[in-house]
Amino acid sequence: MADPDTSYTIETEQQLWDELERVVATQCPGHAHETIDDALRTWLHLAAKCRDEFSQSEDDVAACSQRLIGGSLFNANRDYVRTQIIYSLMEEDEAGPLYVIATFLLLDGRHEDSAYRSMIDAGCFHRLLELINGNNESDPSLHRLLLQLMYEMSRIEKLRSDDLLHVDDGFVTYLFQLIEGLADDVHDPYHYPIIRVLLVLNEQYMVASTEAITDASSPMASITNRVVKCLSLYGPMYRTFGENLILLLNRETETSLQLLILKLLYLLFTTKATYEYFYTNDLRVLLDVIIRNLLDLPNEYLSLRHTYLRVLYPLLAHTQLSQPPHYKRDEIIKVLNILAGTGNFHFAPPDETTARLVDRVSKVKWLAEAGAGAGEIARKFLGISLESSDSASKISVVDVAAVTEKPGVKTPSRKAEFDTAEVSSPETDAKSIGDETKGAPSRRPKKPLPEVPRHRHGVPVPVARNGNGSPLPEKKLPPKAPPPRRKNRVQAAEAAPAPAS
Incomplete structure (x- = not known):
């Protein structure tokens, strides 16, 4: 045109x-x-x-x-x-x-x-x-816009096999290099558009792999996940991407983006070449984020909770966190017990998939040695035998790739909902809706101080006023003298004079 x-x-x-x-x-x-x-x-x-x-x-x-x-x-x-x-x-x-x-x-x-x-x-x-x-150098704003368009297009619709075949190692490496080159850019600390494109490409590769599993003759069977391949070969060169990935998961409230991040984390923790891609301190931050989000998710968000649990197992079993000193072992055991149905009455009884995933995590060697009983609790609660079904405890890439959510849907906070329910009233309900959109938890309103009564024993006290009608300052009355102390009968008898003989 x-x-x-x-x-x-x-x-x-x-x-x-x-x-x-x-x-x-x-x-x-x-x-x-x-x-x-x-x-x-x-x-x-x-x-x-x-x-x-x-x-x-x-x-x-x-x-x-x-x-x-x-x-x-x-x-x-x-x-x-x-x-x-x-x-x-x-x-x-x-x-x-x-x-x-x-x-x-x-x-x-x-x-x-x-x-x-x-x-x-x-x-x-x-x-x-x-x-x-x-x-990207000739027109950075156009470059960012084209990345955004690619991301939006790819997260809404499934790409064709020809499209994925056109993504070569050079393009993926170029995106990782951009993130490293912008590591000190204070105006774009998380390199959001580039990271989102890499995340959505990884999801498209996962979808292609599930299609290849069900149909070996599919053209998707010959497609390699180039995001994981690049990190497998050159991971230590692109650690800024991993650091920002954890920061994004810590701050992200959109459910679909959380799922995109978790899907890539799952692949990285189940691919031997990328077990140690992240620094140990970053893994500890990630564990803190997962623990917090597992406890904060409302009961009805089962798919997202399942995905967090599916990532938690390889994180604890395959990465540096499996080596002593074991970070937050007691906290992990407590969370597993809560998710298994004990320890907190705000959590609904677990569904069968949650119980199976909790059982799987509790069998991580260094947790089992500490006596994590969450799996046994879940088995007793549901009356099912999780150990007898080996296939039920196996988690495949198909399960993780199948979890989706519409863009724009925000993940609610259990804590925020609980606080809102405590202070809900006809006057505060409308305000709480606005607070939820801002992600701010509702605060308990302060009770008004009691009003000082203007009467004594039910009789109104007249207010003294001056010439212009304004009330005069109240005068403090001196306290009344206490009544004389009565002597008891024993003391009175002793003090009485003896009768004359």
């Missing part, structure tokens, strides 16, 4: 927005494709001009895309407009128009998930690989 041959010039920002409003409201009788194409060229030209000459922030370009999505030009010709902009992504090379196109496709996909499927079917994933690979 080339720039239009405009016969006018845009001199002010207001003139640009007025012209943009006119374009997105274009009516196309009979869905005339030439009219639509002309309008889209003008829109792209104006939006790119907005970024290059008038934009004060990235939000201005997003506003241009949002106006197109809300205008009659798009809504009356939705499929055609989307297709034309997708084709523009495939052909455009200039940074300005590419930024506008990527912004529109990102917003369009958030409004309608099927837009991402259309992008994948048109080959946009391969095109994004080409645009991202090695082009």
Whole structure:
């Protein structure tokens, strides 16, 4: 979609927005494709001009895309407009128009998930690989936006085998190198867009591997997980990624992102070459995070709890945490006992999968030596024999890969819900909803101090007032003298004079 041959010039920002409003409201009788194409060229030209000459922030370009999505030009010709902009992504090379196109496709996909499927079917994933690979220095904001678009597209829809085959070792290594190169960037301490792309690629590889297990003739069977491969071969060179991964899990509240992180951690702790990829101190932080989240998850979040437990077993069994001194052994045993159904009345009885996973963790050698009885407790509580079913205790990559959640869903906090329930009232219920969205636990309101009574023994006390009607300061009355102490009868008898004889 080339720039239009405009016969006018845009001199002010207001003139640009007025012209943009006119374009997105274009009516196309009979869905005339030439009219639509002309309008889209003008829109792209104006939006790119907005970024290059008038934009004060990235939000201005997003506003241009949002106006197109809300205008009659798009809504009356939705499929055609989307297709034309997708084709523009495939052909455009200039940074300005590419930024506008990527912004529109990102917003369009958030409004309608099927837009991402259309992008994948048109080959946009391969095109994004080409645009991202090695082009971060010329336009960092465009590079970040393309990473974000790749992430959103890949976490909503399953990629084709051809798409994954186009991801080579060089691209994955390039992303890890970017994270290491930005290790001291205070403006982006977690390198979020890059990490999320690596996480979603790992999930796509896991999904492909499960398909290969069920169908050996599937083209997915020949696909290698290049994220795990790179860390297996060059892990010590890319430890910043691992450090940031644990920091993200510690702070992340979106369930789908927690699952993405846990899936990669599971593979790293079950792949021998990456058992010791993390520093020992980072593993201790990770264990603290897992313990906290297991206790904080509400009872109904079974899938996420199961995934945490599936990661916990190889973490304790395969990494440096298996070596003495054993970090927080007593705390781990307490958590397992609680999850098995004892130790805390706020936890519901465990389901069979939780009991099986708790039993598996409790059999870690250094925990079993300490007398972890969580597995036995679970067996007695449920009346099932977990030891007799060896296949039931085996955890495969299929179980971990199958756990999903819609993007945007936040993981609630058991502590926050409990605190809210304690102080819930008709006046505070509305406020608690707002607090939950901010992630802030509700606080118990202070009781008002009792009012000083203005009466004595039920009789109102008149208030003395001065000439202008204001009350006079109260005078403190001196305390009354205590009544004379009465002598008891014995003392009185002794003091009485003897009768005369």
